Amino acid sequence: xxxxxxxxxLAFGQTFARPKxxxxxxxVTGGASDATTAALKQRxxxxxxAKVQTKExxxxxxxxxxxxxLNLLYVLLAxxxxxxxFGMVNTLVLSVFERTRELGxxxxxxxxxxxxxxxxxxxxxxxxxIGAALGLPLGILMAALVTxxxxxxxxxxxxxxxxxxxxxxxxxxxxxVAAIAPARRAARLxxxxxxxYE
Numbered sequence: 001x002x003x004x005x006x007x008x009x010l011a012f013g014q015t016f017a018r019p020k021x022x023x024x025x026x027x028v029t030g031g032a033s034d035a036t037t038a039a040l041k042q043r044x045x046x047x048x049x050a051k052v053q054t055k056e057x058x059x060x061x062x063x064x065x066x067x068x069x070l071n072l073l074y075v076l077l078a079x080x081x082x083x084x085x086f087g088m089v090n091t092l093v094l095s096v097f098e099r100t101r102e103l104g105x106x107x108x109x110x111x112x113x114x115x116x117x118x119x120x121x122x123x124x125x126x127x128x129x130i131g132a133a134l135g136l137p138l139g140i141l142m143a144a145l146v147t148x149x150x151x152x153x154x155x156x157x158x159x160x161x162x163x164x165x166x167x168x169x170x171x172x173x174x175x176x177v178a179a180i181a182p183a184r185r186a187a188r189l190x191x192x193x194x195x196x197y198e
């Protein structure tokens with residue numbers, strides 16, 4: 001994370017007359033205690049741009065930036081789910097329109113309105129699961145490639161199983177929500193008009 005070139009502090013001081021260190025790491029023997037941290041803060045009070053942090057605080061501050069990036073990616077994921085919701089609604093509505101005669105025939109031979117709604121809902125769930133079955137492995141593959149490229153930076157690959165299950169559940173819910181309007185339209189079709197539909 002900090003680069004692949006290192007030089008001694010003496011050589012750095014001779015080369016740069018007024019150095020501006022982004023980070024200065026101090027190895028405190030016996031572990032950093034509250035007294036040590038307080039003493040460092042007191043000594044550095046004359047330098048307002050200097051900030052003293054323990055190892056845990058530094059790691060937390062660095063991970064906050066990564067968490068912001070992850071939150072941005074989750075927002076983009078939510079937007080993609082919203083766009084896919086409209087696409088699925090459009091697909092299911094067109095499917096109901098194109099199969100008006102078929103739906104009328106199914107209703108004429110005894111299919112109930114409830115069964116019609118359930119059939120369209122199942123189509124929505126299957127469509128959403130097909131999208132999830134294609135998208136989740138592709139996302140895992142892309143993540144594996146990116147983390148492999150950043151392996152020398154300390155980035156490790158880990159499959160978030162819980163998140164993947166949650167995303168699959170969200171896909172099922174989106175499929176059900178997308179099928180609500182088309183399922184109602186399919187259930188309310190007039191059987192005689194549907195049979196005459198061309």
